[in-house]
Structure formats: structure tokens, C-alpha cells
Amino acid sequence: MKAARFVAQALLYVPLMVILGYFSTQPRFTDIAHGQALVRLSFSHAGARKVECRQRTPEELAKLPPNMRAAMDCPRERSPVKVEIEMDGRVIFAADVPPAGFTKDGASTIYRRLPVAAGKHRFVARLRDRPEGEFNYVHEESLDLAPGRAVVIDFNAAQGGFLFKG
Amino acid sequence: MSQVAAITRAGETSAPAAHPRLQAALEALQARFDRAFGARDNPWRNLGSLGFFFFWIVAVSGIYVYALFDTSVSGAHASVEAMSAGPTAGLMRSLHRYASDAFVVVMFLHLAKEFVLRRYAGFRWFSWLTGVPLVWLVYASGIGGYWLVWDGLAQYSIIASAVWLDWLPVFSEPLVRNFLTPESVNDRFFSLLMFLHIGIPLLLLLGMWVHIQRVSRPMTNPPRRLALGTLAMLVALSLALPAESNAPADLSRLPGALTFDWWYLFVHPLMDATSPGFLWALSGLFTLGLAALPLLGRGERPPVAHVSLDNCNGCGRCFADCPYAAVVMMPRTDGRRGHRQQAVVLPDLCAACGICAGACPSSTPFRSVEALVTGIDMPQLPVAELRARLERSVAQLTGPVKVVVVGCDCAAEVKALAGPDTTVLSLLCTGMLPPSFIEYALRGGADGVLVTGCLPGDCAYRLGNFWMEERIRGEREPHLRPTVPRERVKVAWAAARDVEELRRALASFRAELSGLGSMQGKAIRRLARQEVAVD
Numbered sequence: 055m056k057a058a059r060f061v062a063q064a065l066l067y068v069p070l071m072v073i074l075g076y077f078s079t080q081p082r083f084t085d086i087a088h089g090q091a092l093v094r095l096s097f098s099h100a101g102a103r104k105v106e107c108r109q110r111t112p113e114e115l116a117k118l119p120p121n122m123r124a125a126m127d128c129p130r131e132r133s134p135v136k137v138e139i140e141m142d143g144r145v146i147f148a149a150d151v152p153p154a155g156f157t158k159d160g161a162s163t164i165y166r167r168l169p170v171a172a173g174k175h176r177f178v179a180r181l182r183d184r185p186e187g188e189f190n191y192v193h194e195e196s197l198d199l200a201p202g203r204a205v206v207i208d209f210n211a212a213q214g215g216f217l218f219k220g
Numbered sequence: 221m222s223q224v225a226a227i228t229r230a231g232e233t234s235a236p237a238a239h240p241r242l243q244a245a246l247e248a249l250q251a252r253f254d255r256a257f258g259a260r261d262n263p264w265r266n267l268g269s270l271g272f273f274f275f276w277i278v279a280v281s282g283i284y285v286y287a288l289f290d291t292s293v294s295g296a297h298a299s300v301e302a303m304s305a306g307p308t309a310g311l312m313r314s315l316h317r318y319a320s321d322a323f324v325v326v327m328f329l330h331l332a333k334e335f336v337l338r339r340y341a342g343f344r345w346f347s348w349l350t351g352v353p354l355v356w357l358v359y360a361s362g363i364g365g366y367w368l369v370w371d372g373l374a375q376y377s378i379i380a381s382a383v384w385l386d387w388l389p390v391f392s393e394p395l396v397r398n399f400l401t402p403e404s405v406n407d408r409f410f411s412l413l414m415f416l417h418i419g420i421p422l423l424l425l426l427g428m429w430v431h432i433q434r435v436s437r438p439m440t441n442p443p444r445r446l447a448l449g450t451l452a453m454l455v456a457l458s459l460a461l462p463a464e465s466n467a468p469a470d471l472s473r474l475p476g477a478l479t480f481d482w483w484y485l486f487v488h489p490l491m492d493a494t495s496p497g498f499l500w501a502l503s504g505l506f507t508l509g510l511a512a513l514p515l516l517g518r519g520e521r522p523p524v525a526h527v528s529l530d531n532c533n534g535c536g537r538c539f540a541d542c543p544y545a546a547v548v549m550m551p552r553t554d555g556r557r558g559h560r561q562q563a564v565v566l567p568d569l570c571a572a573c574g575i576c577a578g579a580c581p582s583s584t585p586f587r588s589v590e591a592l593v594t595g596i597d598m599p600q601l602p603v604a605e606l607r608a609r610l611e612r613s614v615a616q617l618t619g620p621v622k623v624v625v626v627g628c629d630c631a632a633e634v635k636a637l638a639g640p641d642t643t644v645l646s647l648l649c650t651g652m653l654p655p656s657f658i659e660y661a662l663r664g665g666a667d668g669v670l671v672t673g674c675l676p677g678d679c680a681y682r683l684g685n686f687w688m689e690e691r692i693r694g695e696r697e698p699h700l701r702p703t704v705p706r707e708r709v710k711v712a713w714a715a716a717r718d719v720e721e722l723r724r725a726l727a728s729f730r731a732e733l734s735g736l737g738s739m740q741g742k743a744i745r746r747l748a749r750q751e752v753a754v755d
């Protein structure tokens with residue numbers, strides 16, 4: 055191979071090498087700005103049935119085909135789960151989380167990242183898993199969040215409601 | 221509208237209509253690299269084979285680092301760090317990363333080049349369509365690899381991927397809930413990640429194998445010099461900038477400022493800036509758009525090769541030379557004695573390049589049969605028609621140095637070179653020319669034959685120019701007889717934009733020929749005395 059060609063090839067390899075190497079590491083990526091902390095709200099919770107089960111009257115039963123005469127009428131649709139996160143007296147997140155599934159009979163699931171300034175904060179988490187009424191789960195907690203901390207707010211009714219983790 | 225070959229005049233096809241501006245830009249770019257690499261070693265002509273090459277580098281370095289990897293949540297990060305501390309393991313780790321990055325780059329360049337050349341259309345639909353899922357498999361392989369390091373980058377990437385997948389209404393329990401707290405990730409789960417990172421690349425390899433099923437003799441190895449050059453580049457990069465990890469993953473903390481492989485992971489910030497639904501829509505549209513392109517290029521397909529059994533002796537040369545595996549050899553159906561096989565064309569695979577006609581021993585113009593019919597022929601430009609045209613045009617040549625230029629519809633347009641002392645013959649592909657036609661032209665009174673076509677490695681039908689060169693050099697059947705004076709035959713490949721260069725090549729050839737004297741009288745008689753074997 056002629057020397058000139060060798061040099062020319064090397065000159066073409068170098069920019070490719072630089073581009074490959076550069077974008078393989080740079081520019082650095084920061085998910086959430088320095089000095090902030092992160093609250094990760096996540097739960098998977100099935101809300102109550104939208105309509106309560108109800109005893110069918112004898113007349114109603116008579117109208118149904120014989121193989122469908124179940125004594126209870128239980129529409130499967132669930133209520134959305136209403137959730138609210140308050141920080142230092144201000145609501146920073148609120149949502150009606152719809153039930154999953156085509157027939158809306160699945161659990162309501164959510165994953166939401168809430169970046170907050172680092173420091174001491176008073177959190178109030180509220181949740182309602184019934185079609186109507188007041189929030190039936192409320193949890194208050196004060197956290198001192200160092201910069202870069204990531205805490206999780208989970209919910210588990212069997213364990214008593216909201217769980218602050220991490 | 222057929223993109224492959226639009227019928228322009230009766231029995232003739234025009235060059236494939238590519239995206240003309242883009243194609244010109246691509247050719248200009250390739251020409252620059254030609255100066256440094258030469259046409260054959262030019263990376264732009266070897267993008268697919270470079271893809272295979274990088275895959276193998278990733279595979280070999282991957283096996284090496286796997287042997288040193290600790291498949292556990294607590295041990296993974298430390299074991300990868302330990303690799304970086306060792307010279308060989310560190311090099312392997314870096315090669316594993318940079319070859320993966322280079323793989324993405326050549327894949328997209330290959331895709332872009334095939335797009336510019338409209339290689340999604342017509343008979344190539346299979347290669348195109350089977351290329352599309354490879355993009356997904358490459359990304360799934362690469363992104364999954366970053367999870368195994370279990371550093372801050374892995375943490376960010378796996379959570380972003382889970383959020384993206386959770387957008388699909390298929391998981392009853394969101395995947396992202398597996399990554400809420402440090403305790404939620406266990407060793408069993410880590411084994412699953414390892415399994416994915418081995419399984420998906422194996423699927424990719426299978427996909428790559430399927431991808432090249434419709435081309436015969438696929439170029440899956442780059443030329444040696446190019447392979448060595450790119451390997452040297454990757455090693456140099458690995459030594460200059462060894463791959464490093466970020467700090468260990470800790471799900472109770474934000475990962476901070478991360479060194480970030482944008483080649484693979486750009487999808488995550490893109491999703492953060494938009495939404496999971498947007499990223500699904502974008503990747504879905506990209507995929508469906510690519511997959512639908514072959515439909516655009518559908519339409520009239522040019523007539524495919526046709527076998528004349530009476531003129532086929534079953535030699536298998538067409539089978540050997542067909543670039544698209546469109547000829548198969550089958551047991552004889554006509555009971556002809558002495559011949560056990562016959563050529564059969566698979567019309568769906570045929571690219572209508574005519575290379576088979578150039579390969580067939582029955583294509584020799586010296587046959588004294590009444591009507592020249594060859595074993596395998598193109599209805600749009602039969603060999604008999606080719607001979608008639610050649611005879612007619614050579615007879616009309618005037619001037620001291622008469623030249624026949626044989627070119628093809630896909631490369632530099634030879635029509636521009638025609639003149640009183642130059643006749644031109646544009647074939648479907650230069651590989652369609654039976655070499656005996658060169659001798660036939662010289663015996664008919666031409667002083668020289670100039671053969672042109674796409675640059676090496678750039679043949680629109682992949683192999684036409686290779687075969688032609690080998691036939692002229694006498695290394696491939698049917699060969700140009702050694703008695704044909706080689707100084708009267710010149711090969712000058714030229715891309716579509718190189719007409720002027722071709723004109724210069726013709727002028728210098730003519731000057732050489734004028735020094736040789738005319739191909740009249742004695743020279744022709746000498747050539748004619750060498751018996752031509754006629755089937």
C-alpha cells in the first residue's frame with residue numbers, strides 16, 4: 055500500500071474514531087438537576103367496584119335466561135383511584151388514576167416522578183379508592199431530603215395504606 | 221411505476237430510478253473515499269459486511285467479558301470495574317462497547333445507502349423487509365447490555381425502559397415497580413437480564429442470517445485491509461478512551477451526571493422530553509414506514525430470465541453466477557441424454573440482470589445456428605438481438621480507430637460516447653456480456669472493446685462487474701480466449717456521475733489503439749485461425 059494512501063485512510067479513520075468515542079460518553083446526561091431530590095409515586099391498587107353488588111329481585115331473575123340466573127348482580131367496573139400529594143401545604147400532584155383493562159376492572163396503577171428541592175419538607179399523601187366521599191387514606195410525614203435522594207411513596211391497603219420508602 | 225427498470229423503448233430498460241440528488245451526493249462521497257481506500261476497500265461499499273464484522277467483534281469480546289462477569293446484584297458492578305483494571309479485560313470491555321457503537325453507525329449508514337439507491341423496491345423487498353427488525357434487535361441488545369453494569373446509567377436506563385414498556389396495556393403489574401427500592405432487585409432477576417443479553421443478540425444473528433438469504437454469496441466479511449483498518453481503529457479508541465462505568469446503582473438515590481452512550485440510549489432522554497406514548501408512536505411510525513416502502517416501489521416488474529431447454533446443457537454456470545440465487549439446477553425433464561440437469565429460474569427471486577445470459581456457454585455469437593437462442597436469456601434484450609445490434613453497428617463504424625463500448629444501464633451512461641468511430645452497447649448489467657462477444661466484435665472489424673459498468677463493490681446487481689473482470693482475466697467460465705489480444709480490451713468502471721472520466725478513458729484507449737494499428741486483414745485472420753469451440 056502506498057504511504058499516501060495509508061495516511062489518507064488514517065485521516066479518515068480518525069474522525070470516525072473521535073465521533074464514536076465522543077458520543078459514547080459525552081455530553082454527560084443529568085436526569086434531574088443537581089441539588090434536587092426526587093419523589094417517586096408508584097402504586098398498583100384496585101379501587102372499589104363502582105356499583106355495589108346487589109341482590110336481584112325474583113322478577114328480575116325470571117326475566118333472565120335460566121343459565122344466567124345469578125342471585126347477585128355485580129358490575130365489574132371499578133372506581134378510579136383518586137390520589138393527591140401535598141408538600142409544605144401545596145398540592146404538587148393530583149390525579150384520578152383509571153382502572154386498567156378493557157372492562158375497567160383491573161387495578162389502578164401509576165408511576166410518577168416528582169422532582170422537589172432538597173431540604174426539609176412536610177408531605178401529606180391522600181387517596182380515595184371508592185367512587186365517592188372523602189379521602190379514605192391519609193398519611194403525613196416529614197422528610198429531610200438530601201440532594202440526590204430518591205424516595206418512594208407506595209400504597210398498600212393490606213399494610214395500612216401509604217408507605218414512604220427509601 | 222416500476223423503480224427497478226422502467227421500460228423506455230421497446231425491449232430496452234432504463235437505469236433504476238434512484239433518488240437522483242441523494243444518489244449523486246452518495247457517489248460523490250464514495251468517490252472521495254475511493255481515493256484513500258480504493259473502490260474495493262471503500263467502507264461505503266462494505267457497510268453490510270462491516271455490520272457482520274462488528275457483530276463478531278462484539279460476540280468474541282462479549283464471551284471474554286462474560287467469563288469475568290459476576291451475575292449478581294451485589295457483584296456485577298465490582299466485577300466490571302475489575303475488568304477495566306486489567307489490560308486485556310479492559311481492552312475487551314472497551315472493544316465490546318465501541319464495536320457495538322460502530323455496529324449502530326454502519327447499520328444506519330447501510331440502511332440510508334440502500335434507501336438512497338431505492339433498494340426497497342421490486343425483487344429486493346425481502347432484503348429490505350428483513351432488515352427492519354434488525355434495527356430493533358440491535359437496540360434491544362445494546363440497551364440491555366448497559367443494564368448489566370448495574371451502575372447509575374443502568375439504573376436510569378432500566379427504569380426508563382420499564383416506563384416505556386409499561387405504556388403498553390399488557391402488564392398487569394407495572395414493570396417499573398420492580399425498581400422502586402434497592403431490595404426490589406434480586407439475583408434471579410439479574411440472571412434474567414443476562415439471559416436476555418445473550419438471547420437477543422442470538423436472535424439478531426438469526427435475523428441477519430435470514431436477511432441475506434436472498435443474495436447468493438453474500439459479502440459477510442469485509443475485505444481484509446478494511447477489516448484490519450477498522451479493527452485497528454477500535455483498538456486505538458479502546459486504548460485512548462477505555463470504557464468506564466458510572467457509580468454503582470442505588471435506587472434510593474438519583475444517579476447524578478452520567479457518562480452516556482448516545483448511540484443507543486438517546487431514546488431515553490427523547491422519551492423524557494416527550495412521553496412514552498410519543499416514543500412508541502415515533503418508533504412505530506419509523507418501523508411501519510420502513511416496512512411499507514417496498515409497497516411504494518411495487519408495480520411492473522421487468523421480464524425475468526427464461527430458460528430454453530434445447531440450448532441448456534446443465535453446466536450450472538448460470539446457477540453459479542446468479543447474484544440472487546434465482547437459478548436452481550433441477551433434474552432434467554426432457555430426457556436428453558448426457559445431460560443430467562437443467563437450469564430453472566425462480567421468477568420471484570430474479571432481478572432481471574441478465575448475468576446468467578452472459579454466463580451461459582450457449583450465448584456465444586459464433587454459433588452457426590440459424591437463429592441464435594441461448595440456454596438462459598432475457599426477453600427484453602435477447603442474446604440474438606445483442607449480436608444483431610453489434611454486427612449492425614460495427615459495420616457502420618468509420619474512422620481510423622473503431623471502438624465498441626459495452627456498458628450497462630445502471631452506471632455511467634455510455635450513449636453519450638457514441639460517434640462515427642464509436643458504437644455503444646448498453647446492457648442490463650455489464651455481467652450480461654458473454655466474453656465471446658468481445659472477440660466477435662474484434663473479428664467483425666472493431667479495433668478495440670472498452671468494457672464499463674459500476675465500480676467494484678458497487679454493481680447494482682452485486683456481482684456483475686466481478687464476474688466480468690474474472691472472465692476477461694480468464695479466471696472464470698466462460699472466459700475470454702487467451703488468443704484475444706488483451707491490449708485491445710480495456711476495462712474502465714465508472715459510476716453514473718463519471719461520464720467525463722469515462723470519456724477520458726476512451727480517449728486514452730483510442731490513443732493506445734492507434735499505436736497498435738488497425739484490426740484489419742492479418743490480425744483478424746490470425747484470430748480467426750484459432751478455432752472457436754462451439755457447443
Ligand code: HEM
Nearest residue numbers: 268269271272327331334339347348351352354438439682
Ligand atoms: C444488523 C444490521 C444489518 C446487517 C449486518 C446487514 C447486512 C447485510 C449484508 C451482508 C447484505 C448483503 C450485501 C451483499 O452481499 O451485497 C445486506 C443487503 C441488504 N440489506 Fe442489510 N444489513 C443490516 C440491516 C439492514 C437494514 C436495517 C436494512 C433496511 C431496512 C437493510 C437493507 C438491505 C438491503 C435492501 C439489501 C440488499 C442489497 C442488494 O440486493 O444488493 N439491511 N445487508
Ligand code: SF4
Nearest residue numbers: 542570571573574576
Ligand atoms: S437475470 Fe440475474 S437474477 Fe435473474 S436469473 Fe439471471 S442472473 Fe439471476
Ligand code: SF4
Nearest residue numbers: 532533536538580595
Ligand atoms: S449456463 Fe446455460 S447451459 Fe449452463 S445450466 Fe445455465 S442455461 Fe444451462
